[in-house]
Amino acid sequence: MTPRTLYRRIALAEVVTWALLLLGMVLKYVTKTTDLGVRVFGLAHGVVFIAFCLVTVLLWVNQRWTVREGVLGLLSAVPPFLTVWWERRLERRGRLDGDWRLGRLDGDWRLGRDGEAPANPAERVVATLLARPMMAVGVGIVAVLALTGVALLVGPPVGKQG
Structure with missing residues (x-):
């Protein structure tokens, strides 16, 4: 979705x-x-x-x-x-x-296709959740x-x- x-x-x-x-x-x-x-x-x-x-x-x-x-x-x-x-x-x-945006991939944090890292704590929380649907x-x-x-x-x- x-x-x-x-x-x-x-x-x-x-x-x-x-x-x-x-x-x-x-x-x-x-x-x-x-x-x-x-x-x-x-x-x-x-x-x-x-x-x-x-x-x-x-x-x-x-x-x-x-x-x-x-x-x-x-x-x-x-x-x-x-x-x-x-x-x-x-x-x-x-x-x-x-x-x-994707969560943890191959040990690196990535939020999008371009591989950017989470910029703040809120993005880290969202990235963690999205890595585990x-x-x-x-x-x-x-x-x-x-x-x-x-x-x-x-x-x-x-x-x-x-």
């Missing part, structure tokens, strides 16, 4: 969970029929939101985005439906082109679950809702 494909899929998942959460909010606050949609879709959206942010940081490092691109990528997950627009903008500008998936899953657990302990973004 290329960086472009991963980002496209996670951006679309974020949009879908936003739509489902908004539907749940309509059912709870407008029709006053049930709050089940907010509870179920809110959790789903929270998990996908966290995953989107982690993938954004991963691509920020891998694709060597600017600080502006990385921050805007993270912020695009906050308003409903903006992630797909952001992903398409990055694609049009060629910021999702290429493949994953199954470990990277496991680390990603554990990170999403851990951050979701923290979010559940902290509670809703605007205090306790009834």
Whole structure:
């Protein structure tokens, strides 16, 4: 899976969970029929939101985005439906082109086809993860679950809702 494909899929998942959460909010606050949609879709959206942010940081490092691109990528997950627009903008500008930069090869660190070394600690972490894809998936899953657990302990973004 290329960086472009991963980002496209996670951006679309974020949009879908936003739509489902908004539907749940309509059912709870407008029709006053049930709050089940907010509870179920809110959790789903929270998990996908966290995953989107982690993938954004991963691509920020891998694709060597600017600080502006990385921050805007993270912020695009906050308003409903903006992630797909952001992903398409990055694609049009060629910021999702290429493949994953490689990790350790033959004892040397290489991030790309030209054999460049990681320039900073973030690139070293990404290079290590990309050298071990199954470990990277496991680390990603554990990170999403851990951050979701923290979010559940902290509670809703605007205090306790009834």
